[in-house]
Amino acid sequence: MPNWEGPGRPHSCSRRGVWRCASASPKSSPDTLIKDPKRRPMAVISTETEMEVVVLVKAAPVLTRDLEETMCVAGARLGEDAPQWIRLHPVPFRDLDEEQRFAKYQRVALSVRRPKADRRPESWSPVPNTLMLHETMTTNDQWARRRHLVGQLFEAPMCDLVEANRSGSGPGTPSLAVVRPIEPPVLEITERDPEQLKEWRRRADGVAARTSLFDEPEGRKPEFEVVPWRFRYRYRCSAPNCPTHHQTIVDWEVLALWRRVRNRPNWQDLMRRKFEIQLWAGRDTVLFVGNQEQRPASFLVLGTFWPPDVPSQGVLL
Numbered sequence: 001m002p003n004w005e006g007p008g009r010p011h012s013c014s015r016r017g018v019w020r021c022a023s024a025s026p027k028s029s030p031d032t033l034i035k036d037p038k039r040r041p042m043a044v045i046s047t048e049t050e051m052e053v054v055v056l057v058k059a060a061p062v063l064t065r066d067l068e069e070t071m072c073v074a075g076a077r078l079g080e081d082a083p084q085w086i087r088l089h090p091v092p093f094r095d096l097d098e099e100q101r102f103a104k105y106q107r108v109a110l111s112v113r114r115p116k117a118d119r120r121p122e123s124w125s126p127v128p129n130t131l132m133l134h135e136t137m138t139t140n141d142q143w144a145r146r147r148h149l150v151g152q153l154f155e156a157p158m159c160d161l162v163e164a165n166r167s168g169s170g171p172g173t174p175s176l177a178v179v180r181p182i183e184p185p186v187l188e189i190t191e192r193d194p195e196q197l198k199e200w201r202r203r204a205d206g207v208a209a210r211t212s213l214f215d216e217p218e219g220r221k222p223e224f225e226v227v228p229w230r231f232r233y234r235y236r237c238s239a240p241n242c243p244t245h246h247q248t249i250v251d252w253e254v255l256a257l258w259r260r261v262r263n264r265p266n267w268q269d270l271m272r273r274k275f276e277i278q279l280w281a282g283r284d285t286v287l288f289v290g291n292q293e294q295r296p297a298s299f300l301v302l303g304t305f306w307p308p309d310v311p312s313q314g315v316l317l
């Protein structure tokens with residue numbers, strides 16, 4: 001990738017069992033450290049950085065051209081200064097042991113390296129075997145802690161973000177942000193391009209064939225499912241003369257809802273009810289957005305933050 005939704009460049013660190021967490025699981029410690037060819041000493045380690053991140057975004061997994069399944073994660077990097085946006089890629093999330101799969105709003109610690117090709121300032125590549133899971137931020141007190149965290153993150157009008165990225169990515173050019181639509185967005189549901197679907201299904205079939213050869217049935221993860229629909233938000237941001245934005249939603253939760261309702265005759269209405277009304281009515285909702293590495297001026301909706309709409313008040317933490 002790092003495209004959030006499309007084909008990505010090949011990479012080698014997401015094969016099953018390689019990118020394991022380093023949390024307290026007997027399966028994940030010393031033997032995987034020894035077996036992991038990526039965990040080399042000396043020169044490579046010198047470029048690693050340790051950090052703590054609260055996960056805010058889990059994008060739907062994608063299959064790369066060489067049939068690796070990965071996903072992008074974004075969150076808030078914690079430190080001495082104010083929290084900063086960060087992107088983690090690639091993360092082979094569904095290949096992690098179940099107890100090691102982190103949740104949204106969970107604090108994690110890990111080592112990362114700067115990616116070789118991705119120039120976006122927030123992008124980092126996780127180092128295999130270094131992930132530690134910690135507590136998950138609750139929604140207690142009207143989402144006070146989550147609200148406090150997100151309130152410190154970089155926010156901008158969508159139009160300004162597009163403009164800043166027109167000349168390409170690089171230091172000082174934000175590629176992740178909080179965006180505040182001036183009114184609740186409209187959910188657009190359209191069919192995916194047939195050629196794109198054909199390619200995605202070819203990859204999914206390839207993974208299924210490989211899986212059936214090498215894996216025990218009880219250990220298999222659910223097959224990769226190609227979703228034939230595109231879900232987009234249409235909205236205007238706070239910039240004067242905003243021309244209106246149409247952005248694909250890559251939040252994993254959107255596809256999860258589609259899977260739950262797709263067999264009902266009114267599934268599109270149900271999805272619109274959720275994403276146009278329930279996430280917005282009586283709530284102080286904002287969008288998390290991020291761009292695509294190969295098309296920096298093209299942004300996607302990575303997630304929705306929908307705390308209850310309460311009068312502003314000081315938050316004691």
Ligand SMILES: [Zn+2]
Pocket residue numbers: 157158159160236237238239242243244245
């Ligand atoms: Zn705009």
